[in-house]
Amino acid sequence: MKIALLGNPGVGKSLIFNQLTGLGIEVNRYPGSSVALECGNVCYKQEKTGIVDLSGICSLDGNSEEETLVRKFLTSGGADVIVAILDATKLERNLYLFVQAAEFSPKMIAVVNMCDAAERQGMHIDAGTLSSHLGVPVILAAASEGRNIDRILPVALGEATPARVHVPYDHHIKAALKSLEKTIGTPMHTNLLALQGTGDDTVLPDATGAIAQEIGMRHRMSVGQIITTNRHNFAGEITASVVKRTAQKKPYDLDSLLTRTFPGIPILCTILFLLLLSVFMIGLWMERIIVSAFTSSNITPFTALALRSLRDQIGFFLLIALQAGFGIAFPFVFTFCIGLSLIEDTGYMTRAAFLADRAMHRIGLHGEAIIPMVIGFGCTVPAVMNLRLLKTRREQTIAAFLVTMIPCSARTVVIAGIVADFVGIIRAFSIYLIVSVLLILTAVVLSRITPGEQFGMIVGMSTLRRPEARLVLAKSWIRIKEFLFIAMPVLIVTCILLGLCQYPGLTELFGQMVAPVTVTLLGLPVYASTALLFGVFRKELAFETLAVLAGTADLGSVMTGVELYTFAIVSVLFVPCVSAIAVLYRQLGARIAIITSIYTVFLGLFIGAIINILMK
Amino acid sequence: MERDESCQSPGMSEFSDEEEVIIRCIHGRACARRLLDLGLVPDERATIKRKLSNGALVVQVKVCDVAVSPEITSAIGVERSP
Numbered sequence: 024m025k026i027a028l029l030g031n032p033g034v035g036k037s038l039i040f041n042q043l044t045g046l047g048i049e050v051n052r053y054p055g056s057s058v059a060l061e062c063g064n065v066c067y068k069q070e071k072t073g074i075v076d077l078s079g080i081c082s083l084d085g086n087s088e089e090e091t092l093v094r095k096f097l098t099s100g101g102a103d104v105i106v107a108i109l110d111a112t113k114l115e116r117n118l119y120l121f122v123q124a125a126e127f128s129p130k131m132i133a134v135v136n137m138c139d140a141a142e143r144q145g146m147h148i149d150a151g152t153l154s155s156h157l158g159v160p161v162i163l164a165a166a167s168e169g170r171n172i173d174r175i176l177p178v179a180l181g182e183a184t185p186a187r188v189h190v191p192y193d194h195h196i197k198a199a200l201k202s203l204e205k206t207i208g209t210p211m212h213t214n215l216l217a218l219q220g221t222g223d224d225t226v227l228p229d230a231t232g233a234i235a236q237e238i239g240m241r242h243r244m245s246v247g248q249i250i251t252t253n254r255h256n257f258a259g260e261i262t263a264s265v266v267k268r269t270a271q272k273k274p275y276d277l278d279s280l281l282t283r284t285f286p287g288i289p290i291l292c293t294i295l296f297l298l299l300l301s302v303f304m305i306g307l308w309m310e311r312i313i314v315s316a317f318t319s320s321n322i323t324p325f326t327a328l329a330l331r332s333l334r335d336q337i338g339f340f341l342l343i344a345l346q347a348g349f350g351i352a353f354p355f356v357f358t359f360c361i362g363l364s365l366i367e368d369t370g371y372m373t374r375a376a377f378l379a380d381r382a383m384h385r386i387g388l389h390g391e392a393i394i395p396m397v398i399g400f401g402c403t404v405p406a407v408m409n410l411r412l413l414k415t416r417r418e419q420t421i422a423a424f425l426v427t428m429i430p431c432s433a434r435t436v437v438i439a440g441i442v443a444d445f446v447g448i449i450r451a452f453s454i455y456l457i458v459s460v461l462l463i464l465t466a467v468v469l470s471r472i473t474p475g476e477q478f479g480m481i482v483g484m485s486t487l488r489r490p491e492a493r494l495v496l497a498k499s500w501i502r503i504k505e506f507l508f509i510a511m512p513v514l515i516v517t518c519i520l521l522g523l524c525q526y527p528g529l530t531e532l533f534g535q536m537v538a539p540v541t542v543t544l545l546g547l548p549v550y551a552s553t554a555l556l557f558g559v560f561r562k563e564l565a566f567e568t569l570a571v572l573a574g575t576a577d578l579g580s581v582m583t584g585v586e587l588y589t590f591a592i593v594s595v596l597f598v599p600c601v602s603a604i605a606v607l608y609r610q611l612g613a614r615i616a617i618i619t620s621i622y623t624v625f626l627g628l629f630i631g632a633i634i635n636i637l638m639k
Numbered sequence: 640m641e642r643d644e645s646c647q648s649p650g651m652s653e654f655s656d657e658e659e660v661i662i663r664c665i666h667g668r669a670c671a672r673r674l675l676d677l678g679l680v681p682d683e684r685a686t687i688k689r690k691l692s693n694g695a696l697v698v699q700v701k702v703c704d705v706a707v708s709p710e711i712t713s714a715i716g717v718e719r720s721p
Contacts, residue, residue, distance in 0.1 A: 081676045081677060082672075082676035084672065084676065085672055085673065085676060086672075112702065113701070113702055113703050115678075115701045115702065116677070116678055116701050116702075116703050119676075119678070221672075244681065245671070247671065247672060247675060248665070248671070248675060248680065248681060251675040251676065251680055252675075252680040252681060252682075255678055255680050255683070255701075259701075278688070278689070278697070278704070282688075282689045282697055283689065284691060284692065373706065376706060377689075377691075377695065377697060377706040378691075380691065380693065380695040380706070380708055381691055381692065381693040381695065384693060384708070384709075389708045390695065390706065390708065477710065478670070479670065479707070479708035479709075479710040479711040480695070480706060480707060480708040480711070481670060481673045481674060481677065481705065481706075481707050481708075481711055482705070482706045482707075483677055483703060483704070483705055484697065484703070484704035484705065484706055
């Protein structure tokens, strides 16, 4: 048995998913899509039930990757029951999606979530009347209080039924649907999509094109507009008949502060600054505790064993890898993941997008571009995947260059672990300043030379809410898991490989070959070239390899402040990691992936050389 | 942006904070789909909640707030609500 949760973004779907499944989440990718689907299992009445958290969408008629994915999921019967999660405070818009899903005729139930918030606003929903309108069981719930969440599984597994929803479409649309069903035999939902020029059927649009054009001419409105308006009106009528309002004192609207230029923009800058500062401060504090504990409990006793040379070398490198991964990278990645999830879960990100719209327009983008950019502070890979939020090739190309230059959490590890720790926190922030200036210059140039059009931002503002600790932790855990189970093994294998290469003197040979660049141009020690090279696999590796090759995690004792600063900035700007290049290739093609990589290599070396000359 | 010549209503970007308008038409196929799905359909009432100096707006429609860039707001033909 499989259940899928369907709903608009921000309706509390993920919280309900977590309450139903616990923290045992798997993140799967739907075949042919880069959109992640969270899956989990639950045992109910001694039977295993799979639960899928579908991407939050506003409609099933669009062509975005998420909408196409959910549409395919519904048409292929991906789940036995669809649990439609509706936001009680925005029932009308949520019913619009419900009505669309109902036309695919799956077994459904409706969960009206956020009833607590609706009650505070003086809204009372009549579940019985709503159930009779929709023809499916309705549960009034409040996930934040855990109210009625325990009823979802029994009702979904025992009482779900196809919805009885009949949108009173315009008579021309009705006639067209009847005619198509009779002549071609395709179901209503396929015909509705084809009339609007969307959907996955390749033959129907030819047949429906002329009909749609004729209806459009008669109404002086596109078929899409007619169908959408009919559905919205239907959803509006149901809402009016089930929602009773009582007068309530209007709560203070935080948006009166957050969406104004002042104090909105200073608040935005403060939030981003505090995010980075907390990563530095908390990360450094955790790092010192873990590193000193690990050194005294593992590294010191191991070196005291004085094993034979190769075994000693590999064992030592393995311990350094574990120390670097858990002790250095993990504290910063962990803190950043918690911080980012916290900001995302407050619903603030859409306010940031609105405020950033003006600045983003100056660099050929629009406000929504700030979302992949902020995600880019965490990891470049999901940031590149989120470039699909931008609708045109021009916007995606410009943003691709920018997100690959943004210091991700792995690069933050390099900045915090090397510069903040050994050179100073102000110097660490100066790297962000240099990168910001380079980002702006790159964006200004790209906005002038990149051909194509600008689409503009259309974004539904999320409701501001208090983040749920459980959900923040669950979200952070998915991100941290990626580091622990994907990056850590890579770190360990790479460090062992490094040990094997260093034993016969291969790393030294490589260092000598590229010495003109590392030593002469950048003023770094010979072994730094190997560290920079390993940084291409994972950015944290640049730092960790440097610690391994220097033979100590106390880099301040073997390198000067200028050397550490130059190494950090080259490493931050230098070509994105291989995973980011691979995702860039998949999303935007080989040309953009190659150009971005070459550009960042030259930029890193150029800025590194300038710093070396100026600060030496 | 592709314009529907039969619709002469001024763009939403010409209105200010707190003004209530009625949507009359949406120009341009590309952005229309998303606007329609978010409830910005012809004859729908909308309130302009916030306007930035570049013309970007936060519009309230069907109790939901939608943020739109200036090039999109100018494609939404509206009339002042009576």
